[in-house]
Amino acid sequence: MFEYSSIEQYHARLQEAAVTCVQAVEHYLLQIESARHLNAFIEVYSEEALAKARLLDQQRAAGMPMGRLHGVVIGIKDVICYKDHTLTAASGILNGFTSVYSATAIERLLQEEAIIIGNLNCDEFAMGSTNENSVYGKVLNAKDESRVPGGSSGGSAVAVQAGLCMVSLGSDTGGSVRQPADFCGIIGLKPTYGRISRYGLIAYASSFDQIGIFGTTVPDVALLLEIMAGADAFDSTVSHLPVPAYSKELAPAKKFRIAWFEEALHHPSLDPEIATGIEQELKKIAASGHEVTAEKFDLLDFIVPAYYVLTTAEASSNLSRYDGIKFGHRTAEKEADLTDFYKLTRSEGFGKEVKRRIMLGTFVLSAGYYDAYFTRAQQVRQLLCLKMEALFKSYDFIIMPTSPVTAFKTGEKMEDPIAMYLADIYTVMANLVGCPAISLPLFTHSNGMPFGLQLMANRFDEVSLLRFSKELLS
Numbered sequence: 001m002f003e004y005s006s007i008e009q010y011h012a013r014l015q016e017a018a019v020t021c022v023q024a025v026e027h028y029l030l031q032i033e034s035a036r037h038l039n040a041f042i043e044v045y046s047e048e049a050l051a052k053a054r055l056l057d058q059q060r061a062a063g064m065p066m067g068r069l070h071g072v073v074i075g076i077k078d079v080i081c082y083k084d085h086t087l088t089a090a091s092g093i094l095n096g097f098t099s100v101y102s103a104t105a106i107e108r109l110l111q112e113e114a115i116i117i118g119n120l121n122c123d124e125f126a127m128g129s130t131n132e133n134s135v136y137g138k139v140l141n142a143k144d145e146s147r148v149p150g151g152s153s154g155g156s157a158v159a160v161q162a163g164l165c166m167v168s169l170g171s172d173t174g175g176s177v178r179q180p181a182d183f184c185g186i187i188g189l190k191p192t193y194g195r196i197s198r199y200g201l202i203a204y205a206s207s208f209d210q211i212g213i214f215g216t217t218v219p220d221v222a223l224l225l226e227i228m229a230g231a232d233a234f235d236s237t238v239s240h241l242p243v244p245a246y247s248k249e250l251a252p253a254k255k256f257r258i259a260w261f262e263e264a265l266h267h268p269s270l271d272p273e274i275a276t277g278i279e280q281e282l283k284k285i286a287a288s289g290h291e292v293t294a295e296k297f298d299l300l301d302f303i304v305p306a307y308y309v310l311t312t313a314e315a316s317s318n319l320s321r322y323d324g325i326k327f328g329h330r331t332a333e334k335e336a337d338l339t340d341f342y343k344l345t346r347s348e349g350f351g352k353e354v355k356r357r358i359m360l361g362t363f364v365l366s367a368g369y370y371d372a373y374f375t376r377a378q379q380v381r382q383l384l385c386l387k388m389e390a391l392f393k394s395y396d397f398i399i400m401p402t403s404p405v406t407a408f409k410t411g412e413k414m415e416d417p418i419a420m421y422l423a424d425i426y427t428v429m430a431n432l433v434g435c436p437a438i439s440l441p442l443f444t445h446s447n448g449m450p451f452g453l454q455l456m457a458n459r460f461d462e463v464s465l466l467r468f469s470k471e472l473l474s
Helices: 007-015 021-034 046-061 104-111 154-161 178-184 218-228 272-287 300-321 338-349 352-364 370-394 417-422 428-433 462-473
Strands: 041-044 073-077 115-120 167-171 187-190 211-215 257-261 291-295 397-401 437-444 450-457
Touching: 007 218, 021 041, 021 046, 021 073, 021 115, 041 154, 046 115, 073 154, 104 115, 104 218, 115 154, 154 167, 154 178, 154 211, 167 218, 178 187, 178 211, 178 437, 178 450, 187 218, 187 462, 211 218, 218 462, 257 272, 257 370, 272 291, 272 397, 272 437, 272 450, 300 352, 300 370, 300 417, 300 428, 352 370, 370 428, 397 462, 437 462, 450 462
Parallel strands: 073 115, 073 167, 257 291, 257 397
Antiparallel strands: 041 115, 167 211, 187 211, 187 437, 397 450, 437 450
């Protein structure tokens, strides 16, 4: 029977001829079929994946060198372009659309001989924290099917959680990788803004979006980051800094300086068990020789409002291109004039949450409210950047919860969008300032659900972030 624990272990078994890529793909296809009710996958590329696996097995048997992701089975969120494959962002507005090119991140995975097994369900246009805002229906948490998996990359998280692929890709605009990783008990990494090219990632909020990685081991996550990161002529916002060999830089190097925010761990929204678990972990970290210090952070309650003003403003602009003219859904109403055609197409194609955010973004950008909302939110963002820049001069990491609660029941928060937005209080900081952050599955709540600890590091210091993450999970 096929078993998977890490890419390194899998590659060792391939070289020993103890397993084949075809056997790996067949195993995951069976797992996907048996877990179809979880609704993690939108489309499964069965024949294509098997054909790729057969080719890789033949090349390996002929003595050809293995790529760094040789035969690694990967699922991708339905917001990342894969040439000649359906791409809908889980939205009716993109019904029937087929991508005409592949994202740079996908091209780099394929160059290293990865096998893309399918595309994964998500909240529509990556807008949501529960994966209940999808035209394909909700995704279920494999740990407790009455609960949400988190969002927006819920399908990507469940695919790894339930063993439906080895690793997966999501996108993180305000916690959409880290929060579902927390809810599902796996690792979720959001790299520094600009570390991975956004070319081929459907835009929600362009100054926040970043492709992220789900996995079960830090070395697996580090290897995917190493392969996807780096300069790209198709993305003007991507970093041109050299890409470290992350997967080879995981050995402990030094004792770190760590800060935690009193306001975060004593916040009234935080579940007491989560607070206690993280406080105990902080004591263990200090006992192991690291320097742990409490810091005041008086901007915490400004984070969520600033985030939602800015991201909805950018979404209002980015989603204006979906009008039914060139591709995707268009209204069947024959008598509509151009204005009504746009209104009907967009009203029919977009879901409730996307409409809410477009309207909010349009409002904060309107003539009478631009300075009152958008400009002030930008000022808050600048203050946060300056504050975090100062903190990272004194500390290597900041530790916070990933979420104030564990995975909640399906439908529990759908009628209260404000409560849903406020649940992002701990994750949106990293997107506002552009720093890397990771959620690590360290704890189990008395309700049986996993919860994690979030680490944030200085911009482009993923090496230290991954090193310390590996230490905490070992």
